[in-house]
Amino acid sequence: MSLIDALNWRYAIKRMNGESADEDGVARILDAIHLAPSSYGLQPYSVLVIRDLALRARLAPAALNQPQITEGSHLLVFAAWDPVTPEQVDELIARTAARRGLPEDKLDGFRQTIKSTLEKLGSDEARYQWAAKQAYLGLGIGLAAAALEHIDASPMEGFDPAALDRLLELPSRHLRSVALMVLGHRDEDNDWLAPMEKVRWPRARTIIEL
Template identity: 55%
Template sequence: MSKILESLEWRYASKRMNGQKVPADKVENILEAIRLAPSSMGLQPYTVLVIEDEELRKKIQPIAMNQPQIVEGSHLLVFAAWDDITPEHISDYISHTASVRNMPEEGLADFKNTLLSIAAKNTQEQNFVWAAKQAYIAFGTALIAAAAEKVDATPMEGFDSVALDELLSLKEQGLRSVTIMPLGYRDTENDWLAKLPKVRRQKEKLFIVQ
């Protein structure tokens, strides 16, 4: 646990990055942590776009309030939630589960019907909001994984999601962007935040023990 806490103490939301490329193995470890992240029912109702292309990141920067980390970083992760939970999504998930666990799909019929019932009783927007919440679990996992790899990762909500969805053709893929995360290495000389102490709420104010 001490290593996790040390990594979390080390990390902060870098405001400037130095352009150094993140090694492929570190990126893969972060992505694998995202893949292993928990989600309700195990459905993982989101997709993560991994954008390394510099020209595409230059197009994204003005959509994201011209934040420099978009282009100064090495990769940009875009967490995009499903815009609805469809029967096709659920059928694919059930088939995949049966395959991985080497069991007949019929043995998952009750579970499948439960998922179908939950999705059907909600509106499309309610399903999207639920999917976005699941994407945030993976997003938080990615932040911790990046810190463990000593890779800087800056969580961002400051972007025009409609414009980003249009640029990346997400609507056509049944997706809507939720949050984004540049990966890279901090520029300690130009980042005003780099040398400041981390500020977090005091334990006695953050936690209520009953």
């Protein structure tokens, strides 16, 4: 299946059938998310993978009791770093130097560029919002990877982040939830959206050639 075929196949699933997504396929989706691009390569977010049905049932009220939370088999919580700190930048520089066989001082300019960008954002909240945008890059890659694996994926912003964060004790991990993605398999008999045509603006309205 080509990527375009896969993206035409996928849609935002509203009901799932409870069948578990293939673990090898899920692992490849997670690998794709791990390889997603991010600004400066900082990857300022984590993805919590929740398989346990009892825990997902506890989280469901914070996600407006959307049925996919418990009808799917894997709940992915994209959570941005809060706060984003200079020390994390130093960790990235040290890791980059080690992986590439370079002395750290060769990367001092890169280090200062990242730190300057973060400083100019002006506040921890602004830095969190910046990190959240990076998490969305991972979400997009994850959706495309899921389609290629023929695993259904439902992205969600309809949830109470503060309530979800409390239930998952994310503040202790210095994380704040950004978006959710449920993996599983569609229930075409009970999903009102399943038979609907995919609707997009005309390509020329979205893609503007200059």
